[in-house]
Amino acid sequence: MTAGAFLVAEMRRARARRGWSQEELAKAVNYSASMVSAVELGHQPPTAKYVELVDQALDTGGLFGRMLTELVSLDRAQPWLRGxxxxxxxxxxxxxxxxxxxxxxxxxxxxxxxxxxxxxxxxxxxxxxxxxxxxxxxxxxxxxxxxxxxxxxxxxxxxxxxxxxxxxxxxxxxxxxxxxxxxxxxxxxxxxxxxxxxxxxxxxxxxxxxxxxxxxxxxxxxxxxxxxxxxxxxxxxxxxxxxxxxxxxxxxxxxxxxxxxxxxx
The missing domain is CATH 3.30.870 (Endonuclease; Chain A)
Known part of the structure; x- marks a missing residue:
C-alpha cells in the first residue's frame, strides 16, 4: 500500500467510526457525495483543501493534513497518477x-x-x-x-x-x-x-x-x-x-x- 492509499483508507475509516455516510460527510465539507466517493475509491486525488475540511469535520486535530504534507509528498507511486x-x-x-x-x-x-x-x-x-x-x-x-x-x-x-x-x-x-x-x-x-x-x-x-x-x-x-x-x-x-x-x-x-x-x- 502506498502512502496515498493509506491516507485515503484512514479517512474512510474515520468517517465510518463517526457513523457518517458519504452523503453526510459531503454535506459537512461542502463537497458532492460523488466527490467523496471518488476520493475513497482512489479515483480522485484528495486536495489539500478537501483534506483540511475533512480534518475539521471529523475533529482529527489536523492529522490527515499532516499525512498529506509529510507522507504522501514522499510517495513516488501515488495511486492517482494519471499520465x-x-x-x-x-x-x-x-x-x-x-x-x-x-x-x-x-x-x-x-x-x-x-x-x-x-x-x-x-x-x-x-x-x-x-x-x-x-x-x-x-x-x-x-x-x-x-x-x-x-x-x-x-x-x-x-x-x-x-x-x-x-x-x-x-x-x-x-x-x-x-x-x-x-x-x-x-x-x-x-x-x-x-x-x-x-x-x-x-x-x-x-x-x-x-x-x-x-x-x-x-x-x-x-x-x-x-x-x-x-x-x-x-x-x-x-x-x-x-x-x-x-x-x-x-x-x-x-x-x-x-x-x-x-x-x-
Whole structure:
C-alpha cells in the first residue's frame, strides 16, 4: 500500500467510526457525495483543501493534513497518477509550453506519424497504436466542454523538419487554422530573437482539472513526471508567466506561423 492509499483508507475509516455516510460527510465539507466517493475509491486525488475540511469535520486535530504534507509528498507511486493523456482529458484549463514539437493536441496525422517513426525506434504496431491514441485524444477539443487551451511554442519547433517539407507546411497551416478558428485555443510563439529565456529548461504542462485540482506534467524520454506540490506548481507558474512575456501576441503569432508555412513550400 502506498502512502496515498493509506491516507485515503484512514479517512474512510474515520468517517465510518463517526457513523457518517458519504452523503453526510459531503454535506459537512461542502463537497458532492460523488466527490467523496471518488476520493475513497482512489479515483480522485484528495486536495489539500478537501483534506483540511475533512480534518475539521471529523475533529482529527489536523492529522490527515499532516499525512498529506509529510507522507504522501514522499510517495513516488501515488495511486492517482494519471499520465499526460488522462490529465489532458480531465482538464478544463491547459497551459502547454513546447520548445521541441508541436503539442500533440494540435498535430496533424502526418506530423504525428513522423514523430513516432523517427529513426525506427518504435515497432510498426507501436507506431500505429500511439498514432491512433493521439488522433482520438484530439477529440477533446471538440467535446461539449472542451478545455481552454493556451499554447506557447518556441520557433525552433516550427523550423526543425519533422517528416517531409509538405508535412511541415501542412502542420503550420493546420496550427494557424486552429488558432484562428477555435474559440478556446490561444497560441503564442516565442521567436528566436528572444534569445535565452526560462522555457529552454524543457517542455511542461500546467493543468486545472474539472474538479479544481492543479497539476503539472514534465515530459521526459521515458514517460514523464507529475507534480502536485504547491512549491513546484508555483515555480512553474512563474516560468510560464516569464515565457508568455517573451511570446508574440496571438494575432502576430498566427501571422508568424503562416509565414513559416510558406517557407516550407
Amino acid at each position: 499526460r493523456g488522462e490529465i489532458v482529458a480531465q482538464s478544463r484549463v491547459l497551459r502547454w509550453y513546447e520548445p521541441l514539437y508541436v503539442p500533440g493536441l494540435l498535430q496533424t496525422e502526418a506530423y504525428a506519424r513522423a514523430v513516432f517513426e523517427a529513426r525506427g525506434l518504435l515497432e510498426p504496431d507501436d507506431v500505429e497504436r500511439r498514432l491512433t491514441e493521439r488522433m482520438e485524444g484530439q477529440r477533446i477539443l471538440y467535446d461539449e466542454r472542451p478545455p481552454r487551451l493556451w499554447v506557447v511554442l518556441d520557433e525552433a519547433a516550427l523550423r526543425r523538419q519533422v517528416g517531409t517539407r509538405k508535412t511541415m507546411c501542412d502542420q503550420a497551416v493546420h496550427l494557424a487554422r486552429i488558432a484562428t478558428e477555435h474559440p478556446r485555443v490561444q497560441l503564442h510563439v516565442v521567436p528566436r530573437s528572444a534569445q535565452e529565456y526560462p522555457g529552454l529548461g524543457g517542455p511542461f504542462l500546467l493543468a486545472t482539472l474539472r474538479e479544481g485540482t492543479e497539476l503539472a506534467f514534465l515530459a521526459t524520454q521515458v514517460g514523464g513526471q507529475e507534480l502536485d506540490q504547491p512549491t513546484d506548481l508555483s515555480r512553474l507558474q512563474r516560468v510560464w508567466e516569464a515565457i508568455l512575456g517573451d511570446g508574440l501576441p496571438p494575432q502576430e503569432s498566427i501571422e508568424f506561423v503562416r509565414e513559416v508555412a510558406e517557407s516550407w513550400i
